[in-house]
Amino acid sequence: MASCDDELPQRRDALESDLSELVKKVRAQTPARLLAGRSGAAYRTHTQLELRQAHAAARDAVRTELNLLPNSTNDLGEEFARQWNLFEVCSQAASKDEYLLRPDLGRHLNDASRAELSRRCTTGRDLQIAIGDGLSVTAVARQVPQLLPLLCDGAHTRGWSVGEIFVIRYCRVGILNQIGELLTPKVAVLLIGERPGLATAESLSAYMAYQPKTLDTDANRNLISNIHARGVSSEQAARRILDLADSMIKTRASGCQLREELTPSTQNAHVPTISRTAR
Amino acid sequence: MIERFDFSDLRELFAKANEEKSGDQLAGIAARSERERVAAKHKLADLTLDEIVRRPLIDPSEDDVTRLTLDACDQKAFRGIASMTVGEYREFILDDGTTDAQLQPLQRAIIPEVAAAVTKLMSNKDLVLAAAKIRNVTRCRNTMGERGVLGIRLQPNHPADNIGGILLAAFEGLLYGCGDAVLGVNPATDSVDTVSAILVALTRLVDAYEIPTQVCCLAHITTQLAALNRGTPVDLLFQSIAGTEAANRSFGITLNMLREGREQVLEQHRQRDVRWVGDHAMYFETGQGSALSAEAHHGVDQLTLEARAYGVARAFEPFLVNSVVGFIGPEYLYDERQIIRAGLEDHFMAKLLGLPMGCDVCYTNHAAADQNSADNLLLLLSAAGCNYFMGVPCSDDVMLNYQSTSYHDALAARRLFQLRPAPEFLAWLQVMGIYRGTEPASLDSSARRQLMRGLEATLERTF
Numbered sequence: 001m002a003s004c005d006d007e008l009p010q011r012r013d014a015l016e017s018d019l020s021e022l023v024k025k026v027r028a029q030t031p032a033r034l035l036a037g038r039s040g041a042a043y044r045t046h047t048q049l050e051l052r053q054a055h056a057a058a059r060d061a062v063r064t065e066l067n068l069l070p071n072s073t074n075d076l077g078e079e080f081a082r083q084w085n086l087f088e089v090c091s092q093a094a095s096k097d098e099y100l101l102r103p104d105l106g107r108h109l110n111d112a113s114r115a116e117l118s119r120r121c122t123t124g125r126d127l128q129i130a131i132g133d134g135l136s137v138t139a140v141a142r143q144v145p146q147l148l149p150l151l152c153d154g155a156h157t158r159g160w161s162v163g164e165i166f167v168i169r170y171c172r173v174g175i176l177n178q179i180g181e182l183l184t185p186k187v188a189v190l191l192i193g194e195r196p197g198l199a200t201a202e203s204l205s206a207y208m209a210y211q212p213k214t215l216d217t218d219a220n221r222n223l224i225s226n227i228h229a230r231g232v233s234s235e236q237a238a239r240r241i242l243d244l245a246d247s248m249i250k251t252r253a254s255g256c257q258l259r260e261e262l263t264p265s266t267q268n269a270h271v272p273t274i275s276r277t278a279r
Numbered sequence: 280m281i282e283r284f285d286f287s288d289l290r291e292l293f294a295k296a297n298e299e300k301s302g303d304q305l306a307g308i309a310a311r312s313e314r315e316r317v318a319a320k321h322k323l324a325d326l327t328l329d330e331i332v333r334r335p336l337i338d339p340s341e342d343d344v345t346r347l348t349l350d351a352c353d354q355k356a357f358r359g360i361a362s363m364t365v366g367e368y369r370e371f372i373l374d375d376g377t378t379d380a381q382l383q384p385l386q387r388a389i390i391p392e393v394a395a396a397v398t399k400l401m402s403n404k405d406l407v408l409a410a411a412k413i414r415n416v417t418r419c420r421n422t423m424g425e426r427g428v429l430g431i432r433l434q435p436n437h438p439a440d441n442i443g444g445i446l447l448a449a450f451e452g453l454l455y456g457c458g459d460a461v462l463g464v465n466p467a468t469d470s471v472d473t474v475s476a477i478l479v480a481l482t483r484l485v486d487a488y489e490i491p492t493q494v495c496c497l498a499h500i501t502t503q504l505a506a507l508n509r510g511t512p513v514d515l516l517f518q519s520i521a522g523t524e525a526a527n528r529s530f531g532i533t534l535n536m537l538r539e540g541r542e543q544v545l546e547q548h549r550q551r552d553v554r555w556v557g558d559h560a561m562y563f564e565t566g567q568g569s570a571l572s573a574e575a576h577h578g579v580d581q582l583t584l585e586a587r588a589y590g591v592a593r594a595f596e597p598f599l600v601n602s603v604v605g606f607i608g609p610e611y612l613y614d615e616r617q618i619i620r621a622g623l624e625d626h627f628m629a630k631l632l633g634l635p636m637g638c639d640v641c642y643t644n645h646a647a648a649d650q651n652s653a654d655n656l657l658l659l660l661s662a663a664g665c666n667y668f669m670g671v672p673c674s675d676d677v678m679l680n681y682q683s684t685s686y687h688d689a690l691a692a693r694r695l696f697q698l699r700p701a702p703e704f705l706a707w708l709q710v711m712g713i714y715r716g717t718e719p720a721s722l723d724s725s726a727r728r729q730l731m732r733g734l735e736a737t738l739e740r741t742f
Contacts, residue, residue, distance in 0.1 A: 018727045022735055023447065030437055030444030033673035034451055041690035047673060051650065054675070055682070058644035100645055101301060103572070103610050135645055195608075196644050197680030203438070217529035217573055226467045226678065231438035256501070256531040 031199040031230050054198035061201035063096060066133040066140070066169050075137070076167070080145050086131070086167050087120065089113035093170035107174030114182060117166065121183050126160035127245060128185035132171025136193030136201055143204040143227050143234065144191055150238035151189070158246065173207050176221065180212030187245040187254075188212050194225065203228040206241050210254035220255040222248075284318040290336050292326075293392075294580035295319035296399040298620050302568040302581045302611035309580075324366030324400055328393050331365075332357070336392055337577045337587075343524045343534055348390045348590035356388035365396045372397065372409050372631070379412050386633030391522070391586035394628045398582065406623040407663040413630040414664065418557020419598045420514060421491045421703040423460060423666055424635045429698035430460035430667030431689045432599070432637070436678035440467050442480045442741050448672050449484060450734045454713055454722070455686035456693070457670035459704035460599055460637065461515060461562065463495040467678050474498045475511040480741050482512050487733035488711070491554075491703035493598065495562055500532060500540050507547055514553075515562040515598055516544045522565075522587030525575030537561070537595050556703070559598035564639070565589070566603045567621050568611025581611060582624055589632045599667065600634045602626075604656070605642035606681055615652035618642060622656045626665055637667035641683040650674065650682065657684055661692040668692065690719065 019027070019035075027034055036047045043051070067075040068088050076086065090113050091106045093099035099106055109117070121128075129151060131144055148165070155162050163185055168175060171192060179188050187210055194203040204227040209220055222244055227237040248254045286292040294308035296319035303309035310316035332352070339345040363371065371377055401409065416424040423430050435448030449462050462481045466473050474496045481494035493514040496503060500518040507513045518537060521527055527534070544560045565588040567581040576584060585602065592600050602625040605618040612618045622638055629636035640656045642648035657668065674685040692698065699705050699717050708714035712726055722730070 018724050018731070020731065020735055022738055023731065026443035026447045026738060029441050030448065031677045032435070032437065032444060032448050033675050034448055036673055038687055038690070041687060041694050043673065043685075043687055051673060051675065055644065055649060062645045100608075101610050101613070102305065104305070195680050197677060198644075198675040198682065199438075199677040200680075201644075203680060219529055219531040226438040228438075231467070256499075 051198065058196040058198060058201050061136045061138045061196040064137040065096065066137045066167065068167060075141055076144060084148065084165055086165060087116070088167045088169060089116055090169040091171055091175060096170070099170040103172050103174075106170050106172030107177070109168070109175065109178055114178075117182055121164045121166070123184045125163035125183070125185045126187065126249065127155050128163035128179060128183050128188045129165050130168055130175075130179055130188070130190050131165065132168040132175065132190055132192040134171055134193035134205075135195040136203070138196065138201045139193035139204045139228070140191070142202040146234035147191065147204070147227065147237055150234055151241060154238055154242040158242070173221070176207060176209050176212045177214050177216050180209065180216070181214055184211070186211060187248050189241060189245070200228050200230065203231060206237060208241065208244055208248070208254060210248040210252060210258070218255070222254055222258065282314060282318070284315050286319060286322060289331070289334050290578055292319055292323055293336065293395065293399070293583050296323045297580050297582050298399075300567070300581060300611065300617055300621070301609060301613035302571055305610055306571050306576060306578070306580070308578060320400060323396055324369075325364055326396070327362055327364050328357075328368060328389070329361040331392050331396055332361070332390055336579050336583060337523065341524075342577070344522055344527070344587050344591055347534060347594055348587065351387065351590070351594060352390050353387040356384060360385065360388065365400060368393075369397050369400045369405070373405060377412070379414060382413055382631070383633075386631070389632065391590040391628075391632065392583060394589070394631045395583040395586040397631075398586075398624050398628050401627065403620060403623050403659070406627040407659060410627040410630045410663040415630060415633055415635045415666070417559040417598045417635040419493050419559050420553065420555060421459060421493070421701045422556060423598065423701055425702070426664070427697075427699055428701055429661065429665070429689075429693050429696070430637065430701055431457035431670040432460040432667055433458040433462045434465070434669045434671045434676065434683065435462070436465050436467075436671075436676055438467055438678045440473050440477065442476060443738055445477065446480055446484055446734060446737060446741070449481065450731070451672065452670050452686050453488075453490070454719075454730070455670065455689060456700050456708055456714060456719055457686050457689050458490070458492055459701040460667040461493045461495050463497055463515075463517070463562070465497045465679055469498045469502050471502055471505045471509065474502050475506040475509060478506060478511050478513065480737070483737045483740060484734070487737050489707070491707050497562075497564070500536060504540055504543060507543060512551060513544050513547060514560075516540050516560060517562045517564070519564050519569070520588050520591050521569045521573065521575070522584035522591065523570050523575050523577060526570035526573045526584075527591070529573035529575055534591070534594070537591075541595050559596055559635075561595045561597040562599040563592045563595075563597050564601055564603050565592070565625070566607050567625065568607040571611065572607065582621075585625055586628045586632070589629045589634055593633055598635065599637060600629060601637035601639050601667070603639040603641060605646060605648060605653075606639065606679075608643055609646045612646070614647035615655070618646070618648055618652060619656045619659065622660060623663065626660055626663055630664075635666050638665050639669045639683055641669070641681050643681045653682065653684060654688075657688055657692055658695070661696045661698070694718070
């Protein structure tokens with residue numbers, strides 16, 4: 001059997017003092033739960049309870065409903081919605097539970113929403129941005145208010161036309177195809193809440209495609225993920241999304257096809273092979 | 280009164296004979312009642328293996344995975360079991376007289392659909408018992424899969440691919456005896472620069488401590504090969520794969536890309552000054568539901584499609600294969616019960632087909648599961664002789680946003696089932712003083728400081 005030396009609190013402090021300045025600096029750069037110590041082949045009690053607490057927060061983030069109305073704690077804010085003329089549409093899922101069990105419904109807009117988009121949006125724009133709740137409304141609420149202005153400013157600087165921006169309830173990534181068919185933008189960007197983890201429930205993804213259309217798959221899309229305070233910053237994310245959109249417009253391609261033509265300075269788009277979002 | 284259930288074809292029969300899975304319900308192909316499920320199992324039990332081989336679930340003219348698996352089948356060996364029914368085949372596998380020595384020669388005789396069929400007749404305990412008979416051993420820079428060995432993949436991911444953070448997490452895992460399967464990072468950014476930086480840093484760590492293990496960066500195959508062509512060392516070439524041509528296409532891959540990629544990596548192996556103990560050079564991940572998720576399932580159930588993914592994997596002689604069983608979400612595996620069942624099914628089917636099967640025992644935060652669920656599957660799969668699990672700091676993957684198994688879990692599983700790390704790796708742990716015998720040693724302060732020097736040297740070279 002292994003000795004239990006490491007588990008006693010004073011031994012843990014000793015472990016701390018064994019770390020060089022360099023290692024301490026590196027440790028501060030990762031949200032991973034490192035050097036937690038152990039009780040035999042198990043966690044120490046405070047680790048065990050921290051993990052349970054984080055899981056509880058993540059479960060709650062999944063269950064939260066998107067809300068553009070005022071006075072809710074986990075939303076984009078009424079002022080932000082008004083400033084950006086955001087309006088809400090909905091996929092074919094009728095409830096959170098149905099959304100979780102039926103991803104196919106989350107990939108299609110309901111009839112009323114299709115009609116509303118046709119009525120309110122301009123077709124054929126250079127860039128069309130949509131915001132989807134995905135699996136974390138918390139992520140949308142935290143990241144979109146910083147990211148969206150940067151994206152729109154950058155697009156205008158480049159002289160691109162930008163479509164009216166809307167928010168999609170019960171949204172999956174595949175809805176990009178419908179946006180492409182309905183609104184025919186050159187580049188469509190979907191900002192969508194990632195499945196919450198224990199370290200953060202605030203991580204956002206940007207899925208992008210050039211002229212998305214029915215039957216497109218992940219192979220036709222590019223992904224910038226982990227947009228949150230301790231991952232990819234809003235500034236970095238905006239720059240990468242805009243650079244990628246620029247490449248898409250120039251090469252008239254996206255997904256696997258595009259990445260191989262990227263220059264080293266912009267080759268940072270991830271073709272999703274494993275999805276951590278809501279496909 | 281005896282109810283009659285009719286099944287129009289094998290596809291429907293296979294789907295309805297499955298245990299309950301939300302993914303099959305989503306596809307609209309699941310049994311509509313428990314009675315119908317059992318009726319399908321009865322009927323499946325009476326089919327001969329030959330009938331299954333002669334009636335492909337997905338037409339070979341439409342799908343290269345069907346063609347690959349039919350072409351690879353050892354017809355001569357199959358003749359010995361062709362007339363068995365699926366029910367008899369189940370009993371043959373479980374029989375006292377049937378050992379690894381009988382099952383190994385038949386691995387290439389069965390097509391994935393046969394493995395899937397017999398799995399549908401097994402209880403959870405059957406799946407453990409049967410899998411525990413089979414050891415599929417592979418070699419790259421060390422030897423994985425021998426009886427009594429439980430490997431661990433270190434998975435030191437970072438949400439922004441911070442090299443220091445990755446190295447420190449990997450180093451801590453080594454102190455727990457983890458990392459014999461592979462030091463394998465999922466990059467947040469799938470770029471050649473990032474993949475190269477991660478592979479170079481992990482290789483430096485391996486070189487600094489002379490660790491007999493493999494490194495891998497789990498990017499898209501094309502990105503890894505672009506890094507390789509720049510001169511970046513690639514021990515294991517990774518790719519996510521699925522059980523239909525169309526699903527693989529949605530991953531941006533073809534069978535030919537896997538074939539050519541493997542040849543390129545083996546060519547690089549020959550040119551590098553490394554002590555290889557074998558030429559298994561591929562690492563694959565799979566998971567039930569991936570084909571449906573890509574709308575590429577041909578109306579076939581997710582268990583059978585998973586078996587077909589193993590048919591793809593074994594054509595390329597992988598060093599490691601694992602399903603990421605709870606990763607895909609509740610629309611395919613709804614809760615703990617379904618995740619545990621799928622984990623046991625995947626492991627058994629892959630072992631039966633000859634693969635060095637491990638498992639990412641995991642769950643997402645939108646599934647009806649928690650760490651207790653993962654504990655349960657970890658122990659069941661340890662009993663089943665699973666080749667390896669994941670080692671993630673405190674189970675919390677801060678890049679992929681899900682929970683897997685931890686360094687602590689590795690200690691627990693090895694201790695409970697008296698399992699060791701891979702032999703070359705264990706010898707290294709002992710030389711380093713990290714292990715005494717087959718258990719972690721108690722390290723004093725000076726030993727810890729001494730051990731950390733290689734990490735610090737690697738960090739200094741990296742920054």
